[in-house]
Amino acid sequence: MWPVRKTVAVSNSPRTGSQTRQRTGLAVAGLSLGTSLNPLNSSMIAVALVVLREDFRLDVATVTWVITAFYITSAAGQPLMGRLADRFGPRKLFMLGMGLVAVSCALAPFSPNFVFVCVARALMALGTATAYPSAVVMVGTLAKLADTTSTRPLGRIQMANTSGAAVGPVVGGLLVSLVGWQALFLINVPLALAALLIVRKAAPPDERREQGKIATLLRDSDIPGILAFTGGMVLLLMGLLNALPGSRWWLLGGAMVLAVLFAWRELRFDRPFLDLRLLGRNRPLLMVYLGFTVFSGVYYFAFFGLPQLLQEAAGYNPGVVGVLMLPLAAMSVVVTPLAVRAIDRFGVRRVLIAGVVLLTVAAAALWLLTASFAVLLVLVLTALMGVPYGSVSIASNQGLYLSAAPEDRGVAAGIFQTCRYVGAISATVMIGIFYGTGVTQENWGRMVLVMLGLCAVTFVVSLMWRERKAA
Structure with missing residues (x-):
């Protein structure tokens, strides 16, 4: 049980205060571990594609569905998980999600065919999608209990996200080479169970949330809007x-139709899944979403485009490329706690703008790769790119926290993560277009120009962001 804060003797006791801070620190650690599973599994599956193709006798197009299923489920599921965290409690939802991850990953190695592998990946993505929204909803309570600012726990969660993506290819390569693709699922079982048990033990109980008959809750849940x-x-x-060659425009057209139906539904329903009227009035939150989407596009241009350039144009083998890309993630991990302290001192907006300026400088410096692939130059450039990633990411996270109303932070955090996926997928589409005529230094130079244009958009949006005024 958590200490009873109403009791003067307990709340004033230095020992009890120290115990409370230790428990909140442990709770943040559990949330961070759960949050890291999504980026970890997003990145480490890349090294298993060849093995999966051989084991299930697949072509290149088919095997990519193991990635597509994860991306689509994560992007679509995060806002839904966020709304559930807002309504029914983040602690319960987080533990339920980690339980789903553990069960699906324990069964996945016994999949009789590739379809079951993709289903297991989708279930894993749905389970891990509960982590970040639940963590954001809990941040306020944890920060108060630890007597600190919200940037501290958010910074640790952001570091977990970055670290998960960074170590994914390395961990995945070792597991696949020593055990096989099955190990990529099995490794999640102890990690998910550890996160579940830590949060169960250390996180504070959920505040009173919605209760009542299931039929009433379903009626008020805006199922048509969610669908x-x-x-x-x-x-x-x-x-x-x-994902379905030859049907791209039909899929995009269908998406537009559903978007119109969704807006019509949400504007008419009393308790909408996503209150578009409120979102329309919340300009700071819209600016956070727009800025983070475009920023993610710039980052993933480098994250996905640069390894291909180093392999095909420079001739480095995949192992060397992994080492050359490591400073990007490592530097972002180092920068994040520094950015947290800067936010506490100078404010979110100044750190955000400074980070975008650094992003522009780093993107411009990547043009040097049109002239040379020297190892030292590549290491410096990837490290330089990690600096704005760490600072802009934590500033955007904090901007989201400040811009969203407390009762809507779960769904707001879910949409925030969806913005990351939309930016990443848009970057991969554009990379495919630019590299369509060949992975060359000339085409890389054109990509850098696009990155600089996106940086300019991100800078303008950052200037427009202001902290939301309390109601």
Whole structure:
């Protein structure tokens, strides 16, 4: 049980205060571990594609569905999980999600065919999608209990996200080479169970949330709105990813139709899944979403485009490329706690703008790769790119927290993560277009120009962001 804060002797006791801070720190650690599972599994599956193709006798197009299923479920599921966290409690939802991850990953190695592998990946994505929204909803309570600012726990959660993506290819390569693709699922079982048990033990109980008859809760849950949003997001991402060759425009057209139906529904329903009227009045939150989407596009241009350039144009083998890309993630982890302290001192907006300026400088410096692929130059450039990623990411996270109303932070955090996926997928589509005529230094130079244009958009949006005024 948590200490009773109403009791003067307990709340004033230094020992009890220290115990409370330790428990909140442990709770943040559990939330961070759960949050890291989504980016970890997003990145480490890349090294298993060849093995999966051989084991299930698949072609290149078919095997990519193991990635597509995860991306689509994550992007569409995060806002829904966020709304559930807002309504029924983040602690319960987080533990339920980690339980789903553990069960699906324990059964996945016994999949009789590739379809079951993709289903297991989708279930894993749905389970991990509960983590970040639940963590954001709990941040306020944890920060108060630890007597600190919200940037501290948010910074640790952001570091977990970055670290998960960074170590994914390395961990995945070791597991696949030593055990096989099955190990990529099995490794999640102890991690998910550890996160579940830590949060169960250390996180404070959920505040009083909605209760009542299941029929009433379902009636008030805006099921048609949720289905329209989820369906539209799935069709949009499938269209962007060209998941069904020859049907891209049909998928995008269907997404537009569902988007119109979703807006019509939400504007008419008393308790909408996503209050579009409120969102329309909340300009700071819209600016956070727009800025983070465009920023993610710039980042993933480098994250996905640069390794291909180093392999095909520079001739480095995949192992060397992994080492050359490591400074990007490592530097972002180092920068994040520094950015947290800067936010506490200078404010979110100044750190955000400074980070975008650094992003522009780093993107411009990547043009040097049109002239040289020297190892030292590549290491410096990837490290330089990690600096704005760490600072802009945590500033955007904090901007989201400040811009969203407390009762809507779960769904707001879910949409925030969807913005990351939309930016990443848009970047991969554009990379495919630029590299369509060949992975060359000339085409890389053109991509850098596009990155600089996106940086300019991000800068303008950052200037427009202001902290939301309390109601």
